[in-house]
Amino acid sequence: MAARVENLAAAVARALAGIGPIERDLDAADAQLGDGDTGGMIARVIGRMAATDLSEDRDMGVALTKLAKAAAAATGSSLGTLVATGFLTVGKAVKGREEVPWGEWGPLLATARDAMAARGGAALGDKTVLDGLDAVAEAIGAQDTREAVAAAALSAGRRSLVNFRDRPCRMGRARLHAERSVGRDDPGMLALVLLMEASLSPEAPAA
Amino acid sequence: MKKLMNKAEDYVDEMLDGLILVHPSLVRDGESGRVIRRSAGARQGKVGIASGGGSGHLPLFTGYVGPGLLDTCAIGNVFEGPTVNSCLEAIRLADGGRGVLRLYGNYGGDRMNFDMAGDLLEDEGIVTTTVLGNDDIASGDASERDKRRGVAGLIYAYKLAGASAEAGADLETVTRVAAKAVAATRSIGLALSPCQVPTAAHPTFTLGEGEVEMGMGIHGERGLWRDGMKPADALVEEMIGRLLADRPEGAGERVSILVNSLGATPLEELFILYRRAAALLAEAGLSVVMPLVGPFATSMEMAGASISLCFLDDELAGLLATPADCPFWKVG
Structure with a gap:
């Protein structure tokens, strides 16, 4: 059981299909302490990724790198650049392979998490998207089917939101509002969960 | 809140269109038109200074391209850093063969994208240095100056480093002057x-x-x-x-x-x-x-x-x- 380029393309298409409410929810979450445009930014990223033609690609590395470039071209925001960094890192790691077994995605996400931490300067525990990614990477571990990976990832992502909700943000603009960030979801962590819900859930609309 | 605009997503590009029409000393460049450079291009033999930042702050950052100031500026969407590609293009377009100072405000998105652009340019032989503006004293304690944001005081770094570059100083000197201006x-x-x-x-x-x-x-x-x-x-x-x-x-x-x-x-x-x-x-x-x-x-x-x-x-x-x-x- 392995992921192929068509799985990637389908996941992006499902994310795009569900982007309307995601955009609204993320804008609302960002408006609590930020300027309220994270949803619009993520919508641009997903839109640009979905417009990327992967139909002729077989190499997972090439496809992930194309998606990374699409994200990087869509925005210069911190979160968007971290997304691009994560895709680029995994793309490099699987370059030349047409299939990536589901059991490898935990370690691959951990590699992405580390590259994103190096690029952005956040540490685990700072209440950023890295904490959500860390929880997901650990939870999916060596799950070897798409269904098991999706279920473990969603569960871990949602749990990380709850676990961090009452903790203060220690990174970026939100660190300036540390006490006000308590009781609120970090928009980056929320984006990860909402996008996973759209792209991985069995009930998500098909591509 | 009312704004004089057409479509919100066209806000930045239409602003840039107007800016260069009024000021022919500035030119839009780069694949997505999100770099402003001097119309005469980079001067060979001069250290280049590339900046960048989100839109919504004019004259900062884009407006300070000109002799004695910046060579290029990468522009992001409103309150968003410029993309990696725009940063990369701004550095390339500022290069006059003596290296390029990346001089911009201390913001996460800007920093990540300029850093990534620097990594991608390593193979092209363009020598770059970085100085970050961090003048806003309300954004961090004095003990954490490296976490402070760059705001209006960044124009002093533009002016002082720009003067140094225009006078023919090398990259090391221009970088030192920029860092000194930020520290001051x-x-x-x-x-x-x-x-x-x-x-x-x-x-x-x-x-x-x-x-x-x-x-x-x-x-x-x-x-x-x-x-x-x-x-x-x-x-x-x-x-x-x-x-x-x-x-x-x-x-x-x-x-x-x-x-x-x-x-x-x-x-x-x-x-x-x-x-x-x-x-x-x-x-x-x-x-x-x-x-x-x-x-x-x-x-x-x-x-x-x-x-x-x-x-x-x-x-x-x-x-x-x-x-x-x-x-x-x-x-x-």
């Missing part, structure tokens, strides 16, 4: 009303009609306190007091002051602020060199003002006085 500059702002990102549904923050927020950042980042409106003199006294309390170690007796509008605050009110600020600086034994008053770094329709102080020694004072010319600031 302190800013603090206050907000009277919010602004709104064109694509967002609501203003970036709310502030009561009778309230003022001291220390607010240029994207609406929370400040030091919020209270009822006070007389201008009282606000200036606090701002100058905080800036002088944070003055750099070894700072001399000469200082340049910038009283800046955040967008909606008129020149009249800036002069009211300047009047009291000048008196306070004189009382502190400081002599003012090249006072600047006007909109130099804004947050669209936000009402409010910031004050920046750049403490000068002989080297910086000399560089500040040399000619420079961009659409929004002319010296000499």
Whole structure:
């Protein structure tokens, strides 16, 4: 059981299909302490990724790198650049392979998490998207089917939101509002969960 | 909040279209047209200076491209850093063969994208250095200066490093001057009303009609306190007091002051602020060199003002006085 380029393309298409409410929810979450445009930014990223033609690609590395470039071209925001960094890192790691077994995605996400931490300067525990990614990477571990990976990832992502909700943000603009960030979801962590819900859930609309 | 625009997603590109029509000394370049460069291009043999940042702050950052200042500037969407590609193109277009200083404000997105662009350019043989503006004293304690944001005081680094580059200095010297300018500059702002990102549904923050927020950042980042409106003199006294309390170690007796509008605050009110600020600086034994008053770094329709102080020694004072010319600031 392995992921192929068509799985990637389908996941992006499902994310795009569900982007309307995601955009609204993320804008609302960002408006609590930020300027309220994270949803619009993520919508641009997903839109640009979905417009990327992967139909002729077989190499997972090439496809992930194309998606990374699409994200990087869509925005210069911190979160968007971290997304691009994560895709680029995994793309490099699987370059030349047409299939990536589901059991490898935990370690691959951990590699992405580390590259994103190096690029952005956040540490685990700072209440950023890295904490959500860390929880997901650990939870999916060596799950070897798409269904098991999706279920473990969603569960871990949602749990990380709850676990961090009452903790203060220690990174970026939100660190300036540390006490006000308590009781609120970090928009980056929320984006990860909402996008996973759209792209991985069995009930998500098909591509 | 009402804005004079067409489609929100066209806000930046249509603004840039107008900017270069009015100012032919500036040219849009790069694959997505999100780099502004001098119309004459990079001067061979001169150290290049590339900057970048989100839109919504004109004249900062884009407006300071010109002789004696920046060579190029990468532009992001409103309050968003420029993309990696735009950063990369801005560095390339600034290169005159003697290296490029990346000089921009200390913001996460800008930093990540310029860093990534630098990584991608390693193979092209363009030597780059980086200096980050971090003049906003309200955005971090003095013990954490490297975490502070860059705001209006960044224009002093543009001017001083730009003068050094224009005079033929090498990359090491231009970088040293830029770092020295950043280390010599302190800013603090206050907000009277919010602004709104064109694509967002609501203003970036709310502030009561009778309230003022001291220390607010240029994207609406929370400040030091919020209270009822006070007389201008009282606000200036606090701002100058905080800036002088944070003055750099070894700072001399000469200082340049910038009283800046955040967008909606008129020149009249800036002069009211300047009047009291000048008196306070004189009382502190400081002599003012090249006072600047006007909109130099804004947050669209936000009402409010910031004050920046750049403490000068002989080297910086000399560089500040040399000619420079961009659409929004002319010296000499």
